[in-house]
Each structure stands twice: as C-alpha cells, then as structure tokens.
Amino acid sequence: MAVMKMCDILHLRHTKLWLRPDWLFSLTKYGKFQNHLLNIIHSLTRKVVKSKMEAFNKGIRGSTAEIPEDATSKRKLSSERINSDKPIIEGVSFGQSTGLKDDLDVDDNDVGEKKRLAFLDLMIEASQNGVNISNEEIKEQVDTIMFEGHDTTAAGSSFFLSMMGLHPEIQERVHQELDEIFGDSDRPATFADTLEMKYLERCLLETLRVYPPVPIVARQLQQDVKLANGDYTLPAGCTVIIGTYKIHRRADIYPNPDKFDPDNFLPERTVNRHYYAFIPFSAGPRSCVGRKYAMLKLKILLSTIMRNYRVKSDIQEKDFQLQGDIILKRAEGFQIRLEARKRIPQAC
Numbered sequence: 238m239a240v241m242k243m244c245d246i247l248h249l250r251h252t253k254l255w256l257r258p259d260w261l262f263s264l265t266k267y268g269k270f271q272n273h274l275l276n277i278i279h280s281l282t283r284k285v286v287k288s289k290m291e292a293f294n295k296g297i298r299g300s301t302a303e304i305p306e307d308a309t310s311k312r313k314l315s316s317e318r319i320n321s322d323k324p325i326i327e328g329v330s331f332g333q334s335t336g337l338k339d340d341l342d343v344d345d346n347d348v349g350e351k352k353r354l355a356f357l358d359l360m361i362e363a364s365q366n367g368v369n370i371s372n373e374e375i376k377e378q379v380d381t382i383m384f385e386g387h388d389t390t391a392a393g394s395s396f397f398l399s400m401m402g403l404h405p406e407i408q409e410r411v412h413q414e415l416d417e418i419f420g421d422s423d424r425p426a427t428f429a430d431t432l433e434m435k436y437l438e439r440c441l442l443e444t445l446r447v448y449p450p451v452p453i454v455a456r457q458l459q460q461d462v463k464l465a466n467g468d469y470t471l472p473a474g475c476t477v478i479i480g481t482y483k484i485h486r487r488a489d490i491y492p493n494p495d496k497f498d499p500d501n502f503l504p505e506r507t508v509n510r511h512y513y514a515f516i517p518f519s520a521g522p523r524s525c526v527g528r529k530y531a532m533l534k535l536k537i538l539l540s541t542i543m544r545n546y547r548v549k550s551d552i553q554e555k556d557f558q559l560q561g562d563i564i565l566k567r568a569e570g571f572q573i574r575l576e577a578r579k580r581i582p583q584a585c
C-alpha cells in the first residue's frame with residue numbers, strides 16, 4: 238500500500254506544477270506523507286538486507302536456479318522446432334516468446350541450468366570480498382528490485398485478467414490448455430508446466446503488447462546522436478522518449494493493432510518481425526533484468542488463478558472498439574470478477 242500511495246504522489250507531481258520544486262513540495266502535506274511512506278518502504282528493505290546478512294554470515298546462501306533436466310530438454314526441443322520452420326534472418330528476432338531472448342543473451346543455453354547466486358547474496362559476497370559497495374547501496378538495489386518487480390507484474394497480471402474477461406472465447410482456450418496440462422489435479426505449477434503453457438504465454442505477450450505496464454521509457458542523451466534514418470542529430474542533454482505503447486500499436490507491424498489477438502505471437506508471425514517491434518521490457522544494456530523471472534512468475538500466478546476461476550467483466554469488447562488512447566479512458570472504472578471454476582485450493 239505504501240508503494241501504491243507513493244505512486245499516487247509521483248503522478249500528482251507530474252501534473253501539479255507547483256509540487257515540482259522539492260523545497261516547495263517538502264512543505265506540503267504530500268511531502269510529509271511521502272517521508273512517512275518512504276520510511277515504511279525503506280524499513281522493509283532494511284529488514285530484508287539485515288536478515289539476509291545474518292543468514293549469509295551463518296553460511297546460509299539463497300536459492301540457486303536449478304532446473305530439472307527434463308524441463309530443459311523439452312525447452313530445447315521446442316526452440317529447435319521453431320528454428321527449423323524458418324531460417325533466422327539476421328537483425329530480427331524469431332520471437333521473444335521462445336524465451337525472451339535479448340541482445341544481452343549471449344549464451345544460448347540460458348534457460349537456468351547454471352547455478353547462480355541469488356542477487357542479494359551476490360552483492361553481500363561482493364561487499365565482503367573487497368568490492369566497494371556499502372550497505373546503503375545494497376539496500377538501494379533491493380529497493381529497486383522490489384519496486385520494479387512488484388508494480389509492473391501487478392499491472393501486467395491485472396491487464397491479462399481484464400483481457401480474459403473481455404474475450405471469453407480466448408479465455409476458454411486458456412482453460413482448455415490448462416486442463417490438458419493439469420487435469421483435475423490441484424498440484425502447484427512447476428517450471429516444466431510453464432513451458433507447456435504456449436497459448437497462455439501468447440495471451441500474456443499480447444497483453445504486454447497492447448497494455449505495456451511500462452508504456453514509455455526515457456533517456457537523457459550524454460552526447461549528440463545522429464539518427465540512421467536521415468540527416469537528423471539529437472543534441473546532447475535532450476531527453477528522448479521511446480513510446481513503447483505507440484510502437485506496439487503500429488499498423489505496419491501489427492495488422493489491426495488495437496485488436497487483442499494472441500496469434501500475433503505465433504512463431505510464424507514473429508519470425509520476421511523486427512527485434513525492437515516488441516519491447517515491453519525495453520531492450521539493450523539497460524533492459525529489464527527481471528524479464529525472464531517476470532514471465533515465469535506471471536505464468537505461475539496467472540495459470541493458478543485461471544485453473545480455478547473464470548474471469549467475468551462488466552463491459553463488452555465492443556466498448557473497446559475505439560481508437561488508440563481513448564480505449565484506456567473508456568476502460569476506467571470497469572470491473573472484473575472471478576467466478577470459481579472448481580474446488581479452490583487453500584493457496585488461492
């Protein structure tokens with residue numbers, strides 16, 4: 238709640254110009270409330286770092302990513318199948334749905350077979366091995382991960398459920414797929430199961446296309462940048478905004494771009510699409526470090542909800558058949574409801 242309330246204050250400062258200067262803002266009730274909220278948030282992260290350090294000093298390390306062998310072989314098979322359909326054309330992606338590959342991924346075997354130190358353990362170990370990183374800096378990294386990891390996935394999963402409510406026929410296919418994977422069992426989903434969730438994954442990617450939780454990213458240029466597509470130079474110091482939301486709705490890339498269509502992520506459609514045509518996690522060296530974890534977490538979370546519930550919405554798809562940004566305005570205040578499909582395990 239503290240993070241959500243902090244976001245309200247941040248958004249308020251976007252629109253209320255007089256709240257922008259820090260000195261003026263700090264005198265207002267919002268400034269004081271912000272201090273209170275930050276205190277709550279920071280004391281949580283301090284507690285996390287402290288308990289991790291205590292555990293680390295006792296020799297206890299965080300979990301390492303170990304994936305069962307059968308899961309990795311399944312994964313390789315499915316990507317081989319996709320690769321064999323069509324040759325990969327240089328400079329374009331053959332679909333991030335095959336593992337959210339990015340230009341950061343140099344190792345093709347990067348599906349988690351390697352044992353890794355949990356991020357916080359890694360930083361604590363580095364600080365104890367002479368790397369110059371203070372406890373406060375470690376805490377700030379934890380703040381970042383906690384915020385980035387929570388707000389975006391919360392938005393992504395809400396949008397996904399909204400889409401399910403709006404498109405009952407698509408929801409039905411998701412249910413069918415999950416029933417095929419899990420049958421009547423209420424066992425928890427595993428990593429191997431998530432690799433079978435092909436249709437759910439397509440729905441998730443399509444959700445991130447039409448409603449990217451991070452709709453724009455911005456950069457301040459440190460040096461002049463000459464654009465490749467003409468005689469234009471962007472001067473150092475200016476801020477460049479990449480409009481993810483707009484890119485994802487380009488009709489030359491996605492025919493009928495306002496339509497929610499999970500088939501946009503069929504391997505044959507993604508094969509020749511430009512690498513940067515789908516950038517919910519941004520791209521390049523400062524892209525989202527949590528994207529694979531986010532996809533995994535979202536698939537586990539959403540499949541668990543969908544196995545047990547049917548999503549109903551109080552508006553129809555036709556209410557969304559408007560152009561571009563207006564869609565979001567019409568969607569304000571609409572409600573979705575979850576109806577139990579079967580016996581609900583306690584974990585839900």
Ligand code: HEM
Nearest residue numbers: 385386389390393450451454517518519523525526527531
């Ligand atoms: C659907 C879920 C997510 C989406 C859509 C998303 C999207 C993004 C985007 C667009 C950026 C780049 C922001 C910018 O350049 O201004 C970013 C950065 C980042 N994300 Fe995510 N993210 C998601 C989940 C996560 C999760 C689960 C974590 C951590 C567990 C995470 C950690 C980070 C971090 C640490 C950065 C900063 C990377 C850097 O600056 O080098 N994200 N994310």
